[in-house]
Amino acid sequence: MSRINKNVILALLTLTSSAFLLFQLYYYKHYLSAKNGAGLSKSKGSQNGFDSTQWHAVKKFIMLTSNQNVPVFLIDPLILELINKDFEQVKNTSHGSTSECKFFCVPRDFTAFALWYHLWKNEEGWFRIAENMGFQCLKIESKDPRLDGIDSLSGTEIPLHYICRLANHAIHLVVFHERNGNYLWHGHLRLKGHMDRRFVPFRKLQFGRYPGAFDRPELQQITVDGLEVFIPKDPVHFLEEIPHSRFIECRYKEARAFFQQYLDDNTVEAMTFRKNAKELLQLAAKTLKKLGVRFWLSSGTCLGWYRQCNIIPYSKDVDLGIFIQDYKSDIISAFHDVGLPLKHKFGKVEDSLELSFQGKDDIKLDIFFFYEETDHMWNGGTQAKTGKKFKYLFPKFTLCWTEFVDMKIHVPCETVEYIEANYGKSWKIPVKTWDWKRSPPNVRPNGIWPISEWDEVIQLY
Numbered sequence: 001m002s003r004i005n006k007n008v009i010l011a012l013l014t015l016t017s018s019a020f021l022l023f024q025l026y027y028y029k030h031y032l033s034a035k036n037g038a039g040l041s042k043s044k045g046s047q048n049g050f051d052s053t054q055w056h057a058v059k060k061f062i063m064l065t066s067n068q069n070v071p072v073f074l075i076d077p078l079i080l081e082l083i084n085k086d087f088e089q090v091k092n093t094s095h096g097s098t099s100e101c102k103f104f105c106v107p108r109d110f111t112a113f114a115l116w117y118h119l120w121k122n123e124e125g126w127f128r129i130a131e132n133m134g135f136q137c138l139k140i141e142s143k144d145p146r147l148d149g150i151d152s153l154s155g156t157e158i159p160l161h162y163i164c165r166l167a168n169h170a171i172h173l174v175v176f177h178e179r180n181g182n183y184l185w186h187g188h189l190r191l192k193g194h195m196d197r198r199f200v201p202f203r204k205l206q207f208g209r210y211p212g213a214f215d216r217p218e219l220q221q222i223t224v225d226g227l228e229v230f231i232p233k234d235p236v237h238f239l240e241e242i243p244h245s246r247f248i249e250c251r252y253k254e255a256r257a258f259f260q261q262y263l264d265d266n267t268v269e270a271m272t273f274r275k276n277a278k279e280l281l282q283l284a285a286k287t288l289k290k291l292g293v294r295f296w297l298s299s300g301t302c303l304g305w306y307r308q309c310n311i312i313p314y315s316k317d318v319d320l321g322i323f324i325q326d327y328k329s330d331i332i333s334a335f336h337d338v339g340l341p342l343k344h345k346f347g348k349v350e351d352s353l354e355l356s357f358q359g360k361d362d363i364k365l366d367i368f369f370f371y372e373e374t375d376h377m378w379n380g381g382t383q384a385k386t387g388k389k390f391k392y393l394f395p396k397f398t399l400c401w402t403e404f405v406d407m408k409i410h411v412p413c414e415t416v417e418y419i420e421a422n423y424g425k426s427w428k429i430p431v432k433t434w435d436w437k438r439s440p441p442n443v444r445p446n447g448i449w450p451i452s453e454w455d456e457v458i459q460l461y
Helices: 002-035 053-067 077-085 087-091 123-132 235-244 252-261 268-291 299-308 331-337 415-423 451-460
Strands: 072-074 110-116 136-143 157-166 169-179 183-186 212-215 219-224 227-232 317-323 342-348 351-358 364-372 377-382 388-394 399-404 407-412 443-448
Touching (some): 053 169, 087 219, 123 136, 268 317, 268 331, 299 407, 331 342, 342 377, 351 377, 388 415
Parallel strands (some): 072 227, 110 169, 317 364
Antiparallel strands (some): 072 110, 157 169, 351 364, 364 377, 377 388
8 A cells, every 4th residue: 555655646747747747848948038038939829929028018018008198299219110121011911910020029128109289188197197007217308498588487397208117128208309490309318417327228229319300290109019100200200310410509698698799680671681581491492302402501690690690780691501412403493473673693513503582572592502522522613704703611510400490400419619610709799890801710712613614604694
C-alpha cells in the first residue's frame, strides 16, 4: 500500500512539473517576448504584437482623450510616414478588423499627438483622470507670446506641452494654439529648474526644441492597429512642414524700448502708408503662395519687423526676397492679374534679377532674387539710367516663420547677421536718408550691363 502511494505521488509530481514547465514556455512566448518587442508574428490573425507596451500606452491614452472629448490628433513623424506608405489600405481599414500591429508597436520611447487647445474645455479634470488611470504627467507652461504686445496681459502663462508616461512609454502631447493668420503655433519645451530631467529622454523628442508654426490641417479619422485616431488629411504636407516649422517671435519688449527712444510716427500719412503697405504685403503673399514660391521679408521690411514689430512708415515700399531657384516665369503675369502691374525689371534670371510692381498710392513692391555662392548669398541691383550693376553680399541663411501684419510669413532665421549685412552694426538707429548705391555696407560694384542687353530694360523703364 505504501509502495502504491509513493508511485502515485511520484506520478503526480512529474505531471505537475511538466505542466508548470509548459506554462512557463507559453508565458514566455506569448507575453514576455511580445512585451519586450521581440518576435512579433507576421502571420495573419496573430495578436502577439498587440501586447506591446507602446500599443497599450497609446490605447489607454486614446481611451482617455476620447472619453473626455479632448481634441487630439496624431502628429508622430515616424508613424505618419509608415501610414503614408500604405495610406489607401489604412484608410479602408474598419475598426476592429486589424490583425497585425504594424505602427504603434514599433519599439520607441515616445508617441507624439497634438492638442487643439482652443477646443479643450476641461484641462484640470483631464489631468486628474489621467493620473488616476496610471499615467504620470508633466505639464510645461510658459508665457503667452500673443499677449506680449499688451503690457497688462504680458506674462500670462499657457500650457505648451504635456508628457504623460505609462510604464516605459510616454505620450508627448504638443499643445497647438491658434494665431492671427489662421495657423497653429506650438511653444518651446523648456524645462524649469524644479522639473525632473530624468523623467523621460527629452533629447529624443521631435517637437519642442524650438517654437513651431504649421498650416491649420484638415483632419480625418482612420483605424490604426485597431485604434481609431485622427490624423492630418494630407499627411505628406504635414510631414514636409515639420523640418521647416521653426518660429521666431517679434521682439515686443525691444520694440517698446525703441519707441520710448524714438517716437512713433502716428501722422495720417504714416498710418495710411502702413495700412496700404500691409494690404500690399498680404496680396503679394497670397499671390506667391498660390504659385508655390517661397519668399521672405527683406531689406527695410525685415528691419521694421525685427526692430519695431511694424512697417517703417518712411520706407515707401515693401521688400521681399526669393531664392533664384524658386523663380517661376509666370510671376509677372500672376501679379498683373491681381492688380499689381510690373514697373521695373532689372537683370535676368542668370544674373541680378530684380522685379518691382506698382501698388496703389505709389507704394512699390520690390522683389530681390538671391543667388548662392560657395560661402555667401547675394542679390543684385541696377541703376536704371546707366545700367551700372551692384551686388549685395549676405552670409548664408535659412528661413523661419514669424507673425507680421496678421499673417504667418518667412524671415531669415539668422536675422541679426542678415540685417547687419545690409545696415551695419548701427541698425537700431533709424536713418531716413538712404542711398541704396552707397549706404549699405554690403554693396559692391558688379560691372555694367552691355548696351545690347540694356536696351530692353531702358524701353521697359
